[in-house]
Amino acid sequence: MLVYLIRRTGLALITGLAVLTLVFCVVRILPGKPSHVILGDFASQAAIDALDKRIGLDRPIPVQYLDFMGKAVTGNWGVSMVTDRPVIAEILSVLPWTLELTLAALLIGVATGIPLGVLAALKRNRAADNVIRVVSLVGLSFPAFVSAVLLLLIFAIELGWTPVISAKTGSFKAWAQSLALPAINLGLINAAYITRVTRSAMLEVLHADYIRTARAKGVPWYAVVWRHALGNAMLPIVTVIGLFLGILIGNSVLTEIVFNRPGLGKLIVGALSQRDYTMLQGLMVIYTLLVVAVNVLTDLVYGLVDPRVEIR
Amino acid sequence: MSGAIGPHRVLSVAGLTTSFRSNRQWRPVVSDLSFHLDQRETLAIVGESGSGKSMTALSLMGLVTAANGRVEGEAVLNGRDLLKLFEPEMRKVRGNELAMIFQEPMTSLNPVMRIGAQIAESLHYHRGADWGAARIEALRLLDLVRIPDSGRRLDDYPHQFSGGMRQRVMIAMALACRPKLLIADEPTTALDVTVQAEILELMKELQREQGMALLFITHDMGVVAEIADRVLVMWRGNKVEEAPVRELFAAPQANYTRALIGAVPRLGAMRGEANPRRFTVIDPIDGRSVATEAETPPVTDTAPLLEVAQLTTRYPITSGILGQVSARVHAVENVSFSLRRGETLALVGESGCGKSTAGRTILRLIEPTSGVIRFDGQDIARLDQHQLKAIRPKLQMIFQDPYASLDPRQPVGRAITEPMRVHGMATAADAMDRAAAALVKVGLDPAMAQRLPHEFSGGQRQRIAIARALALGPKLIVADEAVSALDVSVKAQILNLMLDLQSEFGLSYLFISHDMAVVERFSHRVAVMYMGEIVEIGPRRAVIGNPQHPYTRRLLDAVPIADPSVRRRMRSRLAGLELPSPIRPPGYTPPERIWRTVDEGHFVQDVA
Amino acid sequence: MSIEAVAAVRPADRAGRPMDAFRSNKLAALGLLLLASIMALAALAPLISWHDPAIQDVVHKLGRPSLSHIFGTDEFGRDIWARTIFGARVSLMIGFASTALAVLIGSCIGILAGWYGGRLDTFVMQVMDVLLAFPSLILGMIVVAMLGPSVSNIVLAIALTSIPPFARIARAPTIAIKSRDFVDACRSFGFSTPRILLGHVLPNIVAEILVMAALWLANAIRTEASLAFVGLGLKPPIATWGGMIREGFDNILDNPWLALVPGTAVLVVIFALNLLGDGLRDAVDPRLKDAT
Numbered sequence A: 001m002l003v004y005l006i007r008r009t010g011l012a013l014i015t016g017l018a019v020l021t022l023v024f025c026v027v028r029i030l031p032g033k034p035s036h037v038i039l040g041d042f043a044s045q046a047a048i049d050a051l052d053k054r055i056g057l058d059r060p061i062p063v064q065y066l067d068f069m070g071k072a073v074t075g076n077w078g079v080s081m082v083t084d085r086p087v088i089a090e091i092l093s094v095l096p097w098t099l100e101l102t103l104a105a106l107l108i109g110v111a112t113g114i115p116l117g118v119l120a121a122l123k124r125n126r127a128a129d130n131v132i133r134v135v136s137l138v139g140l141s142f143p144a145f146v147s148a149v150l151l152l153l154i155f156a157i158e159l160g161w162t163p164v165i166s167a168k169t170g171s172f173k174a175w176a177q178s179l180a181l182p183a184i185n186l187g188l189i190n191a192a193y194i195t196r197v198t199r200s201a202m203l204e205v206l207h208a209d210y211i212r213t214a215r216a217k218g219v220p221w222y223a224v225v226w227r228h229a230l231g232n233a234m235l236p237i238v239t240v241i242g243l244f245l246g247i248l249i250g251n252s253v254l255t256e257i258v259f260n261r262p263g264l265g266k267l268i269v270g271a272l273s274q275r276d277y278t279m280l281q282g283l284m285v286i287y288t289l290l291v292v293a294v295n296v297l298t299d300l301v302y303g304l305v306d307p308r309v310e311i312r
Numbered sequence B: 001m002s003g004a005i006g007p008h009r010v011l012s013v014a015g016l017t018t019s020f021r022s023n024r025q026w027r028p029v030v031s032d033l034s035f036h037l038d039q040r041e042t043l044a045i046v047g048e049s050g051s052g053k054s055m056t057a058l059s060l061m062g063l064v065t066a067a068n069g070r071v072e073g074e075a076v077l078n079g080r081d082l083l084k085l086f087e088p089e090m091r092k093v094r095g096n097e098l099a100m101i102f103q104e105p106m107t108s109l110n111p112v113m114r115i116g117a118q119i120a121e122s123l124h125y126h127r128g129a130d131w132g133a134a135r136i137e138a139l140r141l142l143d144l145v146r147i148p149d150s151g152r153r154l155d156d157y158p159h160q161f162s163g164g165m166r167q168r169v170m171i172a173m174a175l176a177c178r179p180k181l182l183i184a185d186e187p188t189t190a191l192d193v194t195v196q197a198e199i200l201e202l203m204k205e206l207q208r209e210q211g212m213a214l215l216f217i218t219h220d221m222g223v224v225a226e227i228a229d230r231v232l233v234m235w236r237g238n239k240v241e242e243a244p245v246r247e248l249f250a251a252p253q254a255n256y257t258r259a260l261i262g263a264v265p266r267l268g269a270m271r272g273e274a275n276p277r278r279f280t281v282i283d284p285i286d287g288r289s290v291a292t293e294a295e296t297p298p299v300t301d302t303a304p305l306l307e308v309a310q311l312t313t314r315y316p317i318t319s320g321i322l323g324q325v326s327a328r329v330h331a332v333e334n335v336s337f338s339l340r341r342g343e344t345l346a347l348v349g350e351s352g353c354g355k356s357t358a359g360r361t362i363l364r365l366i367e368p369t370s371g372v373i374r375f376d377g378q379d380i381a382r383l384d385q386h387q388l389k390a391i392r393p394k395l396q397m398i399f400q401d402p403y404a405s406l407d408p409r410q411p412v413g414r415a416i417t418e419p420m421r422v423h424g425m426a427t428a429a430d431a432m433d434r435a436a437a438a439l440v441k442v443g444l445d446p447a448m449a450q451r452l453p454h455e456f457s458g459g460q461r462q463r464i465a466i467a468r469a470l471a472l473g474p475k476l477i478v479a480d481e482a483v484s485a486l487d488v489s490v491k492a493q494i495l496n497l498m499l500d501l502q503s504e505f506g507l508s509y510l511f512i513s514h515d516m517a518v519v520e521r522f523s524h525r526v527a528v529m530y531m532g533e534i535v536e537i538g539p540r541r542a543v544i545g546n547p548q549h550p551y552t553r554r555l556l557d558a559v560p561i562a563d564p565s566v567r568r569r570m571r572s573r574l575a576g577l578e579l580p581s582p583i584r585p586p587g588y589t590p591p592e593r594i595w596r597t598v599d600e601g602h603f604v605q606d607v608a
Numbered sequence C: 001m002s003i004e005a006v007a008a009v010r011p012a013d014r015a016g017r018p019m020d021a022f023r024s025n026k027l028a029a030l031g032l033l034l035l036a037s038i039m040a041l042a043a044l045a046p047l048i049s050w051h052d053p054a055i056q057d058v059v060h061k062l063g064r065p066s067l068s069h070i071f072g073t074d075e076f077g078r079d080i081w082a083r084t085i086f087g088a089r090v091s092l093m094i095g096f097a098s099t100a101l102a103v104l105i106g107s108c109i110g111i112l113a114g115w116y117g118g119r120l121d122t123f124v125m126q127v128m129d130v131l132l133a134f135p136s137l138i139l140g141m142i143v144v145a146m147l148g149p150s151v152s153n154i155v156l157a158i159a160l161t162s163i164p165p166f167a168r169i170a171r172a173p174t175i176a177i178k179s180r181d182f183v184d185a186c187r188s189f190g191f192s193t194p195r196i197l198l199g200h201v202l203p204n205i206v207a208e209i210l211v212m213a214a215l216w217l218a219n220a221i222r223t224e225a226s227l228a229f230v231g232l233g234l235k236p237p238i239a240t241w242g243g244m245i246r247e248g249f250d251n252i253l254d255n256p257w258l259a260l261v262p263g264t265a266v267l268v269v270i271f272a273l274n275l276l277g278d279g280l281r282d283a284v285d286p287r288l289k290d291a292t
Helices: A002-029 A033-041 A046-055 A060-073 A085-120 A127-141 A142-157 A172-206 A209-216 A221-243 A247-256 A264-274 A275-305 B052-060 B086-091 B117-129 B133-144 B163-175 B193-210 B221-227 B247-251 B255-263 B355-362 B386-393 B414-421 B430-439 B446-450 B457-471 B488-507 B516-522 B542-543 B550-558 C016-025 C026-041 C080-116 C118-133 C136-147 C151-178 C181-187 C192-229 C240-251 C257-284
Strands: B011-023 B025-037 B041-047 B067-075 B096-101 B183-185 B213-218 B230-235 B238-244 B304-319 B322-339 B343-346 B368-375 B395-398 B477-480 B508-515 B527-531 B534-539 B596-599 B602-605
Touching: A002 A275, A046 B086, A046 B238, A060 A275, A085 A172, A085 A247, A085 A275, A085 B355, A127 A172, A127 B255, A142 A172, A142 A247, A142 B304, A142 C240, A142 C257, A172 A221, A172 A247, A172 B025, A209 A221, A221 A247, A221 A275, A221 B213, A247 A264, A247 B596, A247 C192, A264 C136, A264 C181, A275 B355, A275 C118, A275 C136, B011 B052, B011 B213, B025 B052, B025 B067, B025 B213, B025 B238, B025 B395, B025 B446, B041 B052, B041 B221, B052 B067, B052 B096, B052 B183, B086 B163, B086 B238, B096 B163, B117 B133, B133 B163, B163 B193, B193 B221, B193 B386, B193 B488, B193 B550, B213 B221, B221 B247, B230 B247, B238 B247, B238 B255, B238 B550, B247 B255, B255 B488, B304 B355, B304 B508, B322 B355, B322 B508, B322 B534, B343 B355, B343 B516, B355 B395, B355 B477, B355 B508, B386 B395, B395 B457, B395 B596, B395 C181, B414 B446, B414 B457, B430 B446, B430 B457, B457 B488, B488 B534, B508 B596, B516 B542, B527 B542, B527 B550, B534 B542, B534 B550, C026 C080, C026 C257, C080 C118, C080 C151, C080 C240, C080 C257, C118 C151, C136 C151, C136 C192, C151 C192, C181 C192, C240 C257
Parallel strands: B041 B213, B041 B230, B096 B183, B183 B213, B343 B508, B343 B527, B395 B477, B477 B508
Antiparallel strands: B011 B025, B011 B067, B230 B238, B304 B322, B304 B368, B527 B534, B534 B602, B596 B602
């Protein structure tokens, strides 16, 4: 088990480094020289050269690469070109907001999605299943920003249950109120995916021979579903939830914008529109770290759940 | 047969009818079935695919899905009609008074639950035992089914057991609550023949000890002869005949029974015969013999068509992040044999012995690690792909799974013409004619050339595969378990077809099989493989009539004989004689083998 | 089945043919219908919009639905209905183009990686995994931000993030088929690799790829709208759904219709495609259907 974990962590780190390399390439090799774009079309060559030097874009690419990788790994992510504050400080100040949103969404998704998926699989092709299928299909057909706008419209504006603009500080109630809608937005879309995956994983598992064996032994239904079916279905479900993280992050960006929540999403949109390259690099590093961390966690959970993993 | 209900009657079934609804019609898969079973008795239900035998078992267990299945009739177990019970009541019976074991041990156990827990489950839910007490009992059960080192194995997972061991675990699970009736649905079909022999032995012993009734479902007449007290023959959902086992084999009444028994070759029946014989085919409707049992002509050529020398195929197994070679599978190790024109050489052995790999290596579907393959004078092991292409039409293969050897999206006519066109053997029009002729030759209607494979039965697909191979004018055909997946009667027909084609075209066959009785009737010469090596080779009469190598003897000993008057004597009681796998550490060199000549053409590996 | 009557053939088994799916799966048929309707509307856009989507009428800005503007006007006085219809063209075009590109490139990569296996396979799949590891929306945002929001750049950005899933979805069945006997049979006949791949492997995996294509098309349209929403879509006066929703969001207190109309449109399209994809998947993978 330990060996497995070390191997998976190692692989994840290698993937992480590969993604960082990709990040480096994307920012540097794509057309549109940064300095040129920042200073505009009418800037003089001297000004461009000066900015290049300041950012470090005048050095040869391999040197820049090593410098970038070294700094990325050690946590020196430079200084924002717009606000002049250290990138890492900016990121860390908003990171908790994004993390709490993502976590809340994940919890809502799992707590809603798995039971509904199991129910749909057990009542296959009956009323409950059809309703759940259609509802989950509608749920994941909503682009995150459309549902966010809709929720905002109904609950914040028309009904006034939650504030239109998130409160940054305040009581627990205020905190809960400002987290509620964004978390529900992200969470329900997540739940829709999880419901579908759970349903198909359960259906697949319920056709397996060992379920027939369990029934032949006279094991009661609740035990068949819980110990035999769900125990095996969790394997593909956990894997897929890990894969959905990418979608979740993308959706969180949109959600943060609509609900005006501080977080990585707003930072990245700002950085993109203002061509804040150092901020962009730092953000991409943090996203990479997040994805790597989740991958390792998923592998860990998978390793705990699947006994065959030990023999690798 | 029927009649008074004795004091030891366990099961009494009357008018059992199971139907499924499709296209708004109810179609019966089991029709009006009646039988009974007493304590300590074994009733074998035998039939081919589609006979309804498995469905009978599922109906008794109440496992037929309610959605579009319907079970009618009466099935009284110890005074209670199972078919009238509602699900909560039936659940208490299942695994308790009535238990069942299934065919596929590999998939019938929950992969994420420990063996001990799976066995303890029945005790927990039926007897109310707490998990601790149930676990102790589970340990005792593992000993009962003779699993060595039971204490440690209690906490293992299914994937850590081999096929035979898993079936023992299934039996332990089924016997946990001391059922009155045990239903076994093809429990040994998926196992190697030596493992099968042990499991059958175990079941007979357990029946003696526990005193339960055994309902044994199978398609294998040899197994029936070994294990049954009475036999019930089913065909297309109906009972065709029921009789005590000796009576059934000695004097079958129904035409179908005669057809079934006739089609099964009996190991030992070819004693004294020199050449292969056609198989008996009896029409199931009118009972007349359809195929002659004529002997085939002997092989006259002396020059070999195929000569294989020191053929070796090894696969590396990599592990670790960098993919270092951690072990090698010695699938085929130093194999040598020759094959003449018009001759059939059988490669026999159990799973993992390398016979299939050897066949594929000869066709260069798998690359040999070393060795010589001399075909028609040329060493084809050395040829490159381009040169090989010219030879390919002469070397063909027929595969085991009729459902997988044809492209599901290609009409069968095209499947036959495509190879001809690729080799430039015929123009488009010509090819269609030749394909039609090939279909006729294998006994199919040429008008079916437009149809897709899934519209044909397994036997028909195998005929198409043969037609496809034949159309290229081959000299050698490698038949890799070509009839193993077919029903008994279909098997006989296909084998006869192959024998006819052999006489007509002078074909040579490399017949890869694990079925010794079929091999005895079909082949001129036999080579026995074990762990990648040939351990004994010679004329069929010599190897099967006078086996020298201990493995050959064990193999022949294990084959169930379809004749109840020849009952097995007790075999070894130990479990754990599972087949080892030929995985060796890298750098392993196999030891030198010494060969002994027993007789003319009959060689055996000396056991040190 | 039972004893063989050699000439008898089972009646043609029609399971697995996609057209039948529509007869039995009403929802998939509904999805197809919805999609076809929207495509028809988009194609007929100039005829049915009654207003030019680019003409501004600042006097009547942010107007509620009325007789002359059925869904009202946006903040520049442009007709919302017209802009929504024309926005459909943008979304559908970019969606189809990027999905088609991704299907072609991704499938080729997946099939070749699956077929040849070994080092090539490992390397290619590592690259795909790296791309997959990154949140696709953000990668798309970065690419468009760098290259500029033109039609081809947006198509490229979306295609780039779509290639890894198609590579995977083509690779898995290729590996499964590679080990099946009929492929070995083809090799034993000496068929060339291109013949086997194109004539025997591809026809057997095309169905699964198409199912994924339908589902992914929904995703592509969603991504295009999301990009437009954050300001990285096609610039005005070109009408995009995402852009309109953004405007609507900015003006939500004044006129909710501005956001609702394109929002509903994009929802309906994505929903229709999901229905369609689901229905196709049920037809192709009979295990998920009702067991007969």
